[in-house]
Amino acid sequence: MTPVASGPEKKDALQEFKNSLKAAPRHVLETAFRTGPPTTDRTRSTFVFGNVFLHLHAVRTHLWSLRWSATMGLGIMSVSAFLIALVTGVMLMFYYKPFPDAAYLSMKDIHFVVPTGRLIRNLHRWSANVMVIAVILHMARTFYTAAYRRPREYNWLIGIGLLVVTLGLSFTGYLLPWDQLAYWAITIGANIAQSPREVTDALNLTEHFDPGGLQRLLLLGSDQVGEEALIRFYLLHVMILPLAIAALMAVHFWRIRKDGGLVRPADADEQLARQRRDETYPVFTEAPVKTYHLAAIVRGRTANVGRGPENTVPSMPHLFYAELGVLMVTLLVCLALSLLSDAPLKELANPNVPENPAKAPWYFLGLQEMVSFSAFIGGIGVPVIVLLGLALIPYLDRETEGTGKWFGGPGGWPLVRLSLAFGLAAPILLEAFAIRFGWLREWFPHIPQLIVTAINPATILTAVYALYSLWSIRRYQSVRAGALALFTCFLCGFVVLTVIGTYFRGPNWEFYWSPADWPKH
Amino acid sequence: MTTTPKTPRSRLDPDPVPRRDWLGLASLWTTGAALLFGLAGMLKLPKAAVLASPSKKFRVALPETLPAGEPFLPPGRAVAIFKDAEGAYAISTICTHLGCVVKPHAEGFECPCHGSRFAASGEVAKGPAPRPLPWLKVSLSGGVVTVDEGTEVPHGTKVAS
Numbered sequence: 001m002t003p004v005a006s007g008p009e010k011k012d013a014l015q016e017f018k019n020s021l022k023a024a025p026r027h028v029l030e031t032a033f034r035t036g037p038p039t040t041d042r043t044r045s046t047f048v049f050g051n052v053f054l055h056l057h058a059v060r061t062h063l064w065s066l067r068w069s070a071t072m073g074l075g076i077m078s079v080s081a082f083l084i085a086l087v088t089g090v091m092l093m094f095y096y097k098p099f100p101d102a103a104y105l106s107m108k109d110i111h112f113v114v115p116t117g118r119l120i121r122n123l124h125r126w127s128a129n130v131m132v133i134a135v136i137l138h139m140a141r142t143f144y145t146a147a148y149r150r151p152r153e154y155n156w157l158i159g160i161g162l163l164v165v166t167l168g169l170s171f172t173g174y175l176l177p178w179d180q181l182a183y184w185a186i187t188i189g190a191n192i193a194q195s196p197r198e199v200t201d202a203l204n205l206t207e208h209f210d211p212g213g214l215q216r217l218l219l220l221g222s223d224q225v226g227e228e229a230l231i232r233f234y235l236l237h238v239m240i241l242p243l244a245i246a247a248l249m250a251v252h253f254w255r256i257r258k259d260g261g262l263v264r265p266a267d268a269d270e271q272l273a274r275q276r277r278d279e280t281y282p283v284f285t286e287a288p289v290k291t292y293h294l295a296a297i298v299r300g301r302t303a304n305v306g307r308g309p310e311n312t313v314p315s316m317p318h319l320f321y322a323e324l325g326v327l328m329v330t331l332l333v334c335l336a337l338s339l340l341s342d343a344p345l346k347e348l349a350n351p352n353v354p355e356n357p358a359k360a361p362w363y364f365l366g367l368q369e370m371v372s373f374s375a376f377i378g379g380i381g382v383p384v385i386v387l388l389g390l391a392l393i394p395y396l397d398r399e400t401e402g403t404g405k406w407f408g409g410p411g412g413w414p415l416v417r418l419s420l421a422f423g424l425a426a427p428i429l430l431e432a433f434a435i436r437f438g439w440l441r442e443w444f445p446h447i448p449q450l451i452v453t454a455i456n457p458a459t460i461l462t463a464v465y466a467l468y469s470l471w472s473i474r475r476y477q478s479v480r481a482g483a484l485a486l487f488t489c490f491l492c493g494f495v496v497l498t499v500i501g502t503y504f505r506g507p508n509w510e511f512y513w514s515p516a517d518w519p520k521h
Numbered sequence: 522m523t524t525t526p527k528t529p530r531s532r533l534d535p536d537p538v539p540r541r542d543w544l545g546l547a548s549l550w551t552t553g554a555a556l557l558f559g560l561a562g563m564l565k566l567p568k569a570a571v572l573a574s575p576s577k578k579f580r581v582a583l584p585e586t587l588p589a590g591e592p593f594l595p596p597g598r599a600v601a602i603f604k605d606a607e608g609a610y611a612i613s614t615i616c617t618h619l620g621c622v623v624k625p626h627a628e629g630f631e632c633p634c635h636g637s638r639f640a641a642s643g644e645v646a647k648g649p650a651p652r653p654l655p656w657l658k659v660s661l662s663g664g665v666v667t668v669d670e671g672t673e674v675p676h677g678t679k680v681a682s
Contacts, residue, residue: 184621188634191619198651218567222574232567352597354621356633372635372649375618442647449651509636 060312064264074138080330081131098234122338147263153394172237183349192379265404365501373456410478423492577671608681
């Protein structure tokens with residue numbers, strides 16, 4: 001054993017331990033963020049791709065994508081609302097008991113007894129509503145800027161999947177309070193799942209082939225809405241659908257990056273170059289102040305002075321701070337709505353006495369309006385046609401004109417304006433006719449059900465919209481024009497039917513000008 | 522171990538599948554088959570062999586005086602029981618449209634959910650209901666009626682005691 005060599009380079013181990021202990025917090029931070037604070041363009045890049053959550057984004061973002069009018073922040077708003085619903089949903093699970101009657105009592109506890117319970121529940125409910133609105137508007141933005149075109153076709157499909165799962169999450173959450181509203185909305189929903197029987201019954205097939213009955217059975221786990229149904233909806237709401245939406249969201253975001261960022265018009269760079277950006281913010285902190293090329297003999301600055309390559313800026317901070325801003329706005333909106341308006345909780349579910357009127361959540365009232373003509377067409381037929389039509393849009397519109405521009409493509413805004421007028425007028429006139437004069441069964445009491453299923457305001461509206469869209473294709477010699485017409489009509493139809501279902505239908509689903517006219521019982 | 526003499530192969534003959542390729546393909550196909558088989562088994566799970574629901578049959582005493590055409594609504598059951606000179610009969614009060622409970626009134630039944638109207642015999646008079654209200658099997662002994670909600674009978678079947 002050699003004696004310990006004493007020298008100036010050898011330190012006291014205890015001292016070293018103390019120094020390391022002191023430096024530990026700094027070292028933890030350094031090992032977590034290996035490349036240091038994002039102060040230069042280089043470390044801003046490494047900050048993004050060295051982080052598992054941030055690296056879904058590219059390290060640099062095109063200036064066009066940061067313009068308010070490019071996205072209106074609707075996609076981030078959808079995610080923000082989802083995150084709020086996720087956090088508040090987990091909080092609610094502390095107290096919620098998924099069993100009939102106990103579920104209702106636990107909702108009452110959450111509402112009246114649990115500290116902050118009412119606010120958490122209101123936030124959950126409002127963020128779900130905000131998410132539905134944001135997702136629909138986000139889809140409209142994507143459509144009207146023709147962002148679904150190559151190479152983003154598949155991401156449009158993923159987006160449709162996200163829309164369906166979003167509505168599924170809302171619908172499954174609706175049963176959980178086990179109050180009158182919930183019970184009868186789910187009874188109606190489950191029977192819509194069973195509505196293919198309307199056709200199989202009419203064809204005398206139900207005994208051998210009963211997809212409707214199977215769907216209802218799988219949804220309810222029983223032949224009535226009871227404890228089995230509640231646990232299934234709970235499982236869907238807190239486990240299956242959130243997992244599905246998380247997986248779809250991951251693909252959706254990753255695809256944005258892989259598809260070359262957000263859509264922008266072909267002349268985006270020229271448009272940006274025309275604007276003076278010196279007064280805005282430094283877009284490229286280490287941008288060349290001087291560049292040389294063949295035109296150096298020309299006076300003035302070349303195009304690349306003062307801006308980064310391809311008009312991009314570092315995602316950190318420009319994009320991330322904007323996203324945080326949208327998250328804050330979403331949170332503010334949800335919080336304000338939660339403080340202003342409580343989530344409803346009616347009486348305990350009573351399987352013998354339906355609510356009158358029994359209304360689904362507002363975004364399904366358009367469907368309910370169609371269902372009041374034919375369960376199968378309104379609840380399954382038209383929604384399936386709409387979803388298929390939406391999914392097919394990027395594969396039918398193979399044009400390139402107007403990509404990245406609002407209402408871009410042949411027809412443009414004048415066509416959308418005309419379609420708005422047509423799309424609003426058609427369902428209002430049809431509904432007015434059906435409300436004033438009734439429908440087939442009132443005129444011919446013994447008419448076969450199949451005819452009522454095939455010919456009712458919902459199918460006529462679908463056909464009228466489709467014909468109008470075909471006419472637009474011919475008029476402008478462009479599939480995009482047809483898509484603009486059809487999508488605008490679809491939005492209008494959704495709005496008109498939802499408004500009628502929400503405000504103008506009273507007890508027994510009769511038409512009333514206002515709820516003040518409803519008969520008193 | 523004997524080896525077969527190598528026969529010269531034509532260059533047009535396909536290559537024999539190498540062992541690694543075979544193992545790779547075998548793992549791919551068995552994984553696929555196992556996933557499919559497992560999925561089929563899992564899909565059977567949510568469909569219970571026995572449904573957890575209360576008995577469809579119930580007995581109830583009719584009131585002493587029940588005017589013809591006046592419904593008797595046994596509590597907790599979605600059934601309307603009638604009695605007239607020809608006998609007793611029961612009509613299901615579950616709307617054939619989307620399963621709401623219909624309310625009997627003077628001329629028949631009306632559904633609060635989507636406005637279906639039914640005649641007193643259960644026939645559809647108005648609205649989206651695709652089928653008439655089903656008549657249910659009843660048997661009568663003294664003043665007690667037994668209704669089987671699971672068995673439909675033709676319209677107009679009335680049972681005298």
